[in-house]
Amino acid sequence: MKEPGTAHSTLIAYPRIAALPLGVVGLGYLASYVLLDWVSFIEPYAHFGITPWNPGTGLSFVLVMLFGRKMIPLLFIGPFLSDVILIRPPLPLAITLLSAVLIGAGYSLALFFLSRPATRFDPTLSSMRDLLLLVLVAALSALAVASSYVALMIAAGLLPASNFTGPALRYWVGDMIGIMVFAPFGLIALTRRRALRVSIETLLQIAAIVAAVVLVFGYAKEQQFQLFYVLFLPIIWMAVRTGFEGVTIGLLVTQLGLILGVMIFPGKGHDVTAYQAVMLVLAMTGLVAGELVTENRRTASQLRLHQESLSRLARLGSMGELAAAIAHELNQPLMAAGTYTRLVNDAISSDTIDSAAVGETAKKAVVQVERAAEVVRRLRALVRLDRSNRVSCAVDRVINNALALCRPDLDRIEANVRTTLDPRLPPVMIDVLQIEQTLLNLLRNSVEALGGAKHGTISIEARADGDDFVEISVRDTGPGFPADLLENPFLPFSSTKPGGLGFGLALCKSIIEAHGGRLSLDGNSQGARIRFTLPVAKMPAHG
Numbered sequence: 001m002k003e004p005g006t007a008h009s010t011l012i013a014y015p016r017i018a019a020l021p022l023g024v025v026g027l028g029y030l031a032s033y034v035l036l037d038w039v040s041f042i043e044p045y046a047h048f049g050i051t052p053w054n055p056g057t058g059l060s061f062v063l064v065m066l067f068g069r070k071m072i073p074l075l076f077i078g079p080f081l082s083d084v085i086l087i088r089p090p091l092p093l094a095i096t097l098l099s100a101v102l103i104g105a106g107y108s109l110a111l112f113f114l115s116r117p118a119t120r121f122d123p124t125l126s127s128m129r130d131l132l133l134l135v136l137v138a139a140l141s142a143l144a145v146a147s148s149y150v151a152l153m154i155a156a157g158l159l160p161a162s163n164f165t166g167p168a169l170r171y172w173v174g175d176m177i178g179i180m181v182f183a184p185f186g187l188i189a190l191t192r193r194r195a196l197r198v199s200i201e202t203l204l205q206i207a208a209i210v211a212a213v214v215l216v217f218g219y220a221k222e223q224q225f226q227l228f229y230v231l232f233l234p235i236i237w238m239a240v241r242t243g244f245e246g247v248t249i250g251l252l253v254t255q256l257g258l259i260l261g262v263m264i265f266p267g268k269g270h271d272v273t274a275y276q277a278v279m280l281v282l283a284m285t286g287l288v289a290g291e292l293v294t295e296n297r298r299t300a301s302q303l304r305l306h307q308e309s310l311s312r313l314a315r316l317g318s319m320g321e322l323a324a325a326i327a328h329e330l331n332q333p334l335m336a337a338g339t340y341t342r343l344v345n346d347a348i349s350s351d352t353i354d355s356a357a358v359g360e361t362a363k364k365a366v367v368q369v370e371r372a373a374e375v376v377r378r379l380r381a382l383v384r385l386d387r388s389n390r391v392s393c394a395v396d397r398v399i400n401n402a403l404a405l406c407r408p409d410l411d412r413i414e415a416n417v418r419t420t421l422d423p424r425l426p427p428v429m430i431d432v433l434q435i436e437q438t439l440l441n442l443l444r445n446s447v448e449a450l451g452g453a454k455h456g457t458i459s460i461e462a463r464a465d466g467d468d469f470v471e472i473s474v475r476d477t478g479p480g481f482p483a484d485l486l487e488n489p490f491l492p493f494s495s496t497k498p499g500g501l502g503f504g505l506a507l508c509k510s511i512i513e514a515h516g517g518r519l520s521l522d523g524n525s526q527g528a529r530i531r532f533t534l535p536v537a538k539m540p541a542h543g
Contacts (some may be wrong), residue, residue, distance in 0.1 A: 009404040012066055012190050024069065029063050032056075033078035034085055040178075042262055045167050045270050048153060049083050049099075053259060054174045056082065057107065057142070060183025061134075064111040065123040066190055066461060072111065076104030095156050100204075102148045110141035117424040120394060124191045124246065125184055127300075131291050137283070138179040146171035158179075171275045180256045180283040185248040192245065197314050206253055208234035213257035217265050228278050235282060239289035243297060247290030251283050331385050333371040340365035390515075390523060392427045392537035395462050395470055401432075402439035403460075411445045413456065420461045427539040428470050438508045442474040442530050449478030449528060465533050467515060475529040481521055508532070 012018040020028075032055040040053045056078060063071050080100035083091065090096070114121045114137055122130045150168040153159040159167065212230045231254055238250040258279060262272055340361050349357045399419060403410075410417060428435075443458065450456035457477045466472040505519075508530075512519045517533035 014190065015193055017190065022070060025067055025415070027069065029071070029074055030060065030078055030081060033059055034082050036182075037082040040259065042259060045170055046160075047087060047089060048160075048167070049079075049087055050149075050167050050171045050174065051172065052174050052177070052276045053181075053255065054178035054485055055182040057175045057178040058180075058186065059181040061109055061111065061138075061179055062186035062190070064115065065121075065187065069112065069115055072104075072108045075108050075111075076100050079103040092156070095158070098152055099149055102152060103145050106141050106145035106148065110137045115136060115432070117426060120396075120423070122394070123187050125187060125291070127286075128291050128295060131137070131184075131287060134183070135271060135287075136182070138176060138183075142172050142175040142179065146175065170273050173273060173280060177280055177283065178277050178286065179256065180280065181251050183267065184244075184287060185252045188245050188248050194219075202246070202249075205234055205238050205241070205246070205250060206475035208237065208256060208515065209250060209253050213254070213261055217261040231282060232285065235286040236289060239293055242290075243294035244287070244290035247286040251286055254282065257280060258476065271524055300460045317432055330372050331367040337365045337372070340368065390429055390431050393430055393432050394427050395425050395534075396421050396473070398428075398430070398432060398439065399433050399460055399462065399472070400444060402436050406438070406447070407441050408444040409444060410458070413450055415450060416457045418457065420459070422463050425462060425464060425470055427537045428534040430534055434511045435515070435534065438511050439472070439474070441508055445476060445530075446476035446478065446528075449476050451478070468538075469533040469535055470536060471531055471533045474529040475527060477527040480528045 013345055027123075036055040036059060037049075037051075041049075041051055041057055042053070044051050049507045060075050060078065063074065075125045077100075080096060084098065087096075091099070113119060114133070119133070121133055125131050125134065146168045149171060150159065150164055154161050155162060155169070209231070212234060214229055216227045235250050235254065236246065238246040244520045258275060262275075343361050344365065347361070349352060399421070403417065403419075447457045457474075459475040461473045461475070463471055505521075512532045512534070519530065519532040522529040522531065
């Protein structure tokens with residue numbers, strides 16, 4: 001059985017990291033958590049672990065989202081170890097344990113929610129919905145953790161009750177900065193093998209961030225806060241030019257620059273909390289702008305893919321035209337080859353044989369046969385199944401895209417479309433374009449089966465088929481399949497349409513089987529149904 005919560009996680013781009021034993025991953029997390037807390041332990045509030053930047057919290061989000069809920073117990077251990085090692089003088093052991101429980105519980109609940117299949121959160125932050133969901137969950141969980149931590153310190157008599165707001169706000173800002181800066185960077189870096197290509201422009205953008213940080217800390221305190229907004233310029237530049245991936249790097253560099261500035265210029269009385277509050281606004285602005293740019297580029301890319309899909313399907317769907325084209329292309333070389341072959345046969349049968357003429361005629365026949373073979377090769381290239389573009393993709397996305405492409409046909413016959421999708425479905429590992437083509441082909445078959453009948457019904461269902469596959473079915477209320485088609489529906493070039501070549505079902509079956517699934521037909525008096533399965537995108541096994 002798959003571990004709950006890991007079924008929808010995107011595969012880590014680096015096999016060596018994904019294949020690490022969970023024990024090694026856990027030890028690496030704990031060491032990194034303490035190290036990050038030590039590096040960012042700057043200007044703490046009194047002697048508590050309330051600092052202006054907590055990247056360890058962002059690391060916790062990365063750990064659970066990519067390695068699963070089995071790592072959640074470490075969210076309690078990391079804060080405990082960090083407080084024991086870093087806080088001087090140390091807090092009472094009971095308070096340290098309780099604070100670790102509060103921190104671990106708050107963020108465990110948040111990550112448990114994000115990792116639920118029903119939440120449909122994509123750890124690669126591939127859409128604005130995913131980003132906003134991360135922001136909302138982070139804000140609420142950080143607020144709960146900050147409030148409970150400060151309340152614990154007040155209850156223990158370590159803080160006066162009148163000091164609740166200031167420390168709680170500082171704690172919340174620090175954790176939010178840690179999540180918003182470190183978590184997107186970590187998720188992108190581990191799930192996208194080539195998240196950002198380093199170019200001259202990238203180096204110039206980073207140099208601009210460094211120059212802006214130097215400019216901010218090179219002036220008096222009053223001017224520093226005003227000049228802080230100069231940092232928005234390189235971040236927006238990175239968002240526009242490199243999208244979401246580039247912004248995550250820019251924000252990390254900016255945050256490191258601010259921390260270094262506070263450390264290098266300690267005597268200027270920096271209001272670090274105010275800096276971090278503006279940094280939080282900068283992070284949110286940069287992430288949203290970067291996501292918008294990336295989504296726009298992705299939409300344009302998908303539009304090109306859909307246009308290619310429609311073009312290819314139009315070629316395959318216009319069976320009469322395709323048949324005429326194939327017949328024309330094959331007829332000429334085959335007739336010529338037959339003519340040359342007869343000439344060779346006549347020459348051999350004659351009393352006098354001109355070997356040179358016979359050889360020349362035979363060569364011409366070979367050329368024509370090769371030309372016919374080339375036609376077949378081009379046809380095969382038209383429908384070849386490329387395996388290099390398979391990615392983890394949500395089932396509802398594929399279905400919704402296919403429905404959107406088929407909407408004009410559905411509206412034309414005023415068809416009722418019903419979709420029944422299990423919200424707990426894991427993503428599938430597919431070539432998105434090929435599976436959208438398959439679904440579009442099946443939907444158009446249903447539209448043609450309904451014919452001129454108005455208000456027919458087409459139903460699409462998706463459910464789990466064991467642990468390894470998802471089954472999708474397309475059902476219509478048309479006349480159903482003929483009995484002979486149900487007995488052997490995938491004979492090459494078989495079709496129930498006048499003048500059709502029957503490429504449709506055979507092509508769909510080839511695509512599904514190339515993905516490791518299966519396609520089958522059901523038919524009765526209530527209409528026709530086609531079912532096919534797709535493999536689940538799984539996390540690599542851990543030792």
